Amino acid sequence: MDIQDALRPRPPDQRPAHSNNKTKLKIEHLRKHFGAVLVLDDVNLDVKSGEIMCVIGQSGHGKSVILKHIMGLMIPDGGRIALDGATYSTPTSKPVDFEEPRRKLGMLFQGAALFDSKNVGENIAFPLREHTDLSENEIRDVVAEGLEMVGLQGIEEKMPSELSGGMRSRVGLARAISMKPEVMLYDEPTSALDPIMGDKINDLILDLRRKLGMTSIVVTHDMSSAYKIADHIAMIYQGRIIYAGTPGEIRASRDPYVQQFIRGQRKLHYAVEDEKVYEAPVDINKLRPAYRPGQHRG
Amino acid sequence: MISPLRIPVAALEKTGRLGFGLRNAAYVFFAHVLYISELAYKTVVRAPLLFKNVSLSIEQMYIIGLESLGLVAVTSVFVGGEAVVQATYQFSGYVTLRYLGMVVCKALITELCPVITALVVSSRISTAIAAEIGSMKATEQLDAMACLSLDPIRYLIVPKTIACVCMMPVLVIFSELVAFTASIITALLFTDVSLTTYLLSLRMFFFPKDLFIGVAKTMVFGMVIAMTGAHFGFQSTKGAEGVGEATTKAVMTAAVLILVFDFVIAFLVL
Ligand SMILES: Nc1ncnc2c1ncn2[C@@H]1O[C@H](COP(=O)(O)OP(=O)(O)OP(=O)(O)O)[C@@H](O)[C@H]1O
Ligand SMILES: [Mg+2]
Numbered sequence: 155m156d157i158q159d160a161l162r163p164r165p166p167d168q169r170p171a172h173s174n175n176k177t178k179l180k181i182e183h184l185r186k187h188f189g190a191v192l193v194l195d196d197v198n199l200d201v202k203s204g205e206i207m208c209v210i211g212q213s214g215h216g217k218s219v220i221l222k223h224i225m226g227l228m229i230p231d232g233g234r235i236a237l238d239g240a241t242y243s244t245p246t247s248k249p250v251d252f253e254e255p256r257r258k259l260g261m262l263f264q265g266a267a268l269f270d271s272k273n274v275g276e277n278i279a280f281p282l283r284e285h286t287d288l289s290e291n292e293i294r295d296v297v298a299e300g301l302e303m304v305g306l307q308g309i310e311e312k313m314p315s316e317l318s319g320g321m322r323s324r325v326g327l328a329r330a331i332s333m334k335p336e337v338m339l340y341d342e343p344t345s346a347l348d349p350i351m352g353d354k355i356n357d358l359i360l361d362l363r364r365k366l367g368m369t370s371i372v373v374t375h376d377m378s379s380a381y382k383i384a385d386h387i388a389m390i391y392q393g394r395i396i397y398a399g400t401p402g403e404i405r406a407s408r409d410p411y412v413q414q415f416i417r418g419q420r421k422l423h424y425a426v427e428d429e430k431v432y433e434a435p436v437d438i439n440k441l442r443p444a445y446r447p448g449q450h451r452g
Numbered sequence: 453m454i455s456p457l458r459i460p461v462a463a464l465e466k467t468g469r470l471g472f473g474l475r476n477a478a479y480v481f482f483a484h485v486l487y488i489s490e491l492a493y494k495t496v497v498r499a500p501l502l503f504k505n506v507s508l509s510i511e512q513m514y515i516i517g518l519e520s521l522g523l524v525a526v527t528s529v530f531v532g533g534e535a536v537v538q539a540t541y542q543f544s545g546y547v548t549l550r551y552l553g554m555v556v557c558k559a560l561i562t563e564l565c566p567v568i569t570a571l572v573v574s575s576r577i578s579t580a581i582a583a584e585i586g587s588m589k590a591t592e593q594l595d596a597m598a599c600l601s602l603d604p605i606r607y608l609i610v611p612k613t614i615a616c617v618c619m620m621p622v623l624v625i626f627s628e629l630v631a632f633t634a635s636i637i638t639a640l641l642f643t644d645v646s647l648t649t650y651l652l653s654l655r656m657f658f659f660p661k662d663l664f665i666g667v668a669k670t671m672v673f674g675m676v677i678a679m680t681g682a683h684f685g686f687q688s689t690k691g692a693e694g695v696g697e698a699t700t701k702a703v704m705t706a707a708v709l710i711l712v713f714d715f716v717i718a719f720l721v722l
Contacts, residue, residue, distance in 0.1 A: 227595045256601050267596035270588075281600040326596075333600065 178203040178238065178369045179224065179337055185232035186219060193219050195393035197233070201337075206363060206370045208380040210415060211390035217373040218264055220390070221339045224371070225261050226252030237337070260335030264342050266326035268314040274301070275310030278329045285333065300328035305354055320346040327355070331362060338362065340372045344379050352376065356383050377416050381405075389415060484705060488683045491605075492675065495613050495682075498606045502614055508607065512615035519580075520573045520623055527572050528627040531564050532556075532634030540643050549645045553653030556639075560631050561666045567714055569627045570620065570673035574706040578681035581612055582702035585685025586695035594686075604686075613678040620674035621667045628666075669717045673710050680706040 177200055184197040193216045201207045209217050222228045224235060226243055235243040237255045268277050278297045282288055288296065301307050304324035314322060323346045330338065340359070344352035356379050362368040374380050380387055381401045388398040389412050397404060397412045404412060410422045502509055535556045543549060585608065588594050597604050632654070639650045681702045688698035 222595070225595075225599050227598060252598075253601065256599060259599070261596075261599045263592050263596055265592060267592040269593055269596070270591075271584075281602060284602060285600075329600075 176203045177201070178205075179371070180236045181220070181224070181233070182235075183233035184220070184223060184230050184235065186216075186223065186228065186230050193393055194223075194230075197390070197393070197395055199388055199395055199398070201369060201371060202385075204363060204367045204369055205385040206359065206372060206383050208384035208387045209371060209373045209390060210375065210377070210380060210387060212415065213375075215390050216393055217390055218341055221261060221341055221371065221373060224339060225259055226256060258336040259339065260330040260333055260337070261339040262323070262327045262330050262341055262343055266314075266319075266322035268322055268325055268329070270314050273310065274312050274314065274317070274325050277314070277325060278332050281329070281333055296332055300332045301325070303331070303358055304328045305351060320348070320351065323347070324351075324355070327358075334366060335368070337369045337371070340370065340374075342373055342375065344374065344376050352379060359383055481705075481708075484683065485709070487687075488679050488705075488709075491609070491683050491686075492679045494605050495609050495679070498603070498610050499614065501606055502610055505607070505611075508611040509614045512611045513619055516577055516612070516615045517619040517622060520576050520619075521626070523572055523576055524569055524623050524627050525630050527568060528565065528630035529634040531568050531627075532560065532631030533638040535559050535564060535631070536635045536638040537642065549643060550649060550653055551656070552639060552643065552645055553650045554656040556635050557632075557654045557658060558662065560635070561628060561663045563666075563714075565627045565631055566624050566666045566670045566673070567710065569624045570670055570677070570710045571707055573620065573623060574673075574677045574680075574710060575703050577616065578677045578702045578706040579699040581678060581681025582685040582688070582698040583695055585682055586688035586698040589686065589688055590690050590692075590695060609678070609682045612682070613675060616674035616678040617671050618674075620670040620677075624667055624670045665717070665721055669714065672713050672717065676709045676713060677706050680709060
């Protein structure tokens with residue numbers, strides 16, 4: 155890819171409107187605690203079909219936990235998750251309830267989660283071999299194509315232990331998208347990458363949406379990539395979504411927590427000049443003290 | 453000063469605590485055994501799916517069989533030699549050494565080789581399985597399998613279990629061959645028995661049934677080895693410490709269960 159091309163900023167209005175306003179994934183009142191720590195308090199998120207939703211928030215505030223709930227890797231303590239209108243995850247869900255939605259979902263793990271005992275090619279081919287009727291030759295082509303998409307052509311024979319963190323993450327991405335899921339969850343796809351490769355991955359996420367109409371939920375710390383790809387940005391703070399809006403809206407938001415995060419400031423700046431303007435959507439201080447999240451974090 | 457009357461009370465209290473501790477340990481042990489049985493059931497149910505990916509099992513057979521071969525060979529040499537030395541000592545002055553071979557043969561094929569091979573293999577393989585599954589859990593590989601609709605029991609546990617169940621009899625027969633050779637050498641070098649007497653007595657009262665049961669029960673031990681390893685791997689908590697703990701628990705439980713099953717099988721079959 156041409157470096158100049160990668161660095162050129164893209165005006166936000168060129169973003170195609172793929173969202174057809176049909177809700178694809180709906181999270182309602184999701185709640186989860188581990189031991190005494192309440193990680194998710196009340197998460198509500200509505201993802202439209204074909205949209206790219208970025209979830210931002212500080213480290214340890216439960217972004218990965220949300221994605222794991224969507225994948226059915228964790229059972230919520232409260233609330234529900236629905237895909238295409240069908241609720242599949244509730245506190246009483248059984249492992250079988252997740253089998254059906256998982257066919258439509260794909261996930262890139264924060265640590266890539268490659269199978270160490272298999273080489274890169276086998277990692278990508280494994281699910282294809284088990285779930286599709288493709289011949290060995292076709293599988294080889296799909297693997298090569300997937301690696302090409304993430305900029306890693308020709309490393310099929312390498313073992314995961316021989317790869318760098320960013321390479322592993324991209325192989326994980328190739329593995330997840332090779333199954334062409336309807337909804338793709340990315341857990342920090344660009345955080346281990348250099349800016350140029352990060353931009354390539356951003357383009358890939360946009361491309362998948364354009365070509366396949368894939369719905370994406372992208373957890374990220376990287377505001378520039380969030381502004382670039384997101385249709386909506388949701389901010390999680392202490393177990394709640396405190397703000398959700400378009401990139402433009404979130405930039406203009408007066409919420410001190412949002413501003414603090416997107417500008418990378420260490421101190422909160424309240425909008426004191428006009429007291430009415432600042433209304434935090436959630437008053438953290440009104441949470442019951444016993445359930446106050448974040449206390450146990452260092 | 454503590455009144456002397458308190459001493460028995462304190463002793464009683466200590467014993468009581470110990471009792472509760474033991475009771476809890478027993479609960480924990482039986483809980484694990486229940487989970488292991490459940491896992492074994494799930495594995496057996498999925499075993500027919502094996503034929504869709506035979507290569508996975510064959511690969512595991514290589515690993516489990518070859519990796520244990522050296523260990524089994526070394527232990528078997530000493531088991532065979534020791535059996536002769538011990539029998540000679542116990543016989544001395546009471547029984548003629550004409551029966552030495554018979555006793556050694558019975559001991560080796562019914563108990564010593566199967567059980568010691570199983571214990572040695574479990575120290576190698578159930579820990580390896582627990583560590584592998586545990587580290588896959590810690591690095592979210594098991595979660596990734598679930599996301600890709602790949603059943604970890606089917607793709608990880610079934611091949612390992614089949615490999616253990618198939619390789620244990622092979623290993624034990626190998627162990628018996630080595631142990632017999634070692635016993636013959638030991639008998640010739642350290643006792644006054646001639647080769648012909650020893651070989652003749654080896655064949656005395658030899659029942660194929662003994663050999664058969666001795667080999668067949670190692671298939672049960674193979675199952676125990678694979679299941680305890682898998683169970684504690686799945687159970688392990690995140691991080692390297694969790695993996696270490698899982699391997700320790702796996703080998704401990706496997707050893708206990710092997711001896712328990714050995715007793716139960718002896719009780720039922722003999
Ligand atoms: N399996 C678990 N058991 C116990 N606690 C957990 C578990 N998974 C996550 N947590 C806790 O939940 C909180 C949120 O974790 P999570 O991984 O979702 O953070 P995150 O927002 O993804 O952070 P980062 O940006 O660093 O990845 C953390 O405090 C963590 O300690
Ligand atoms: Mg995370």
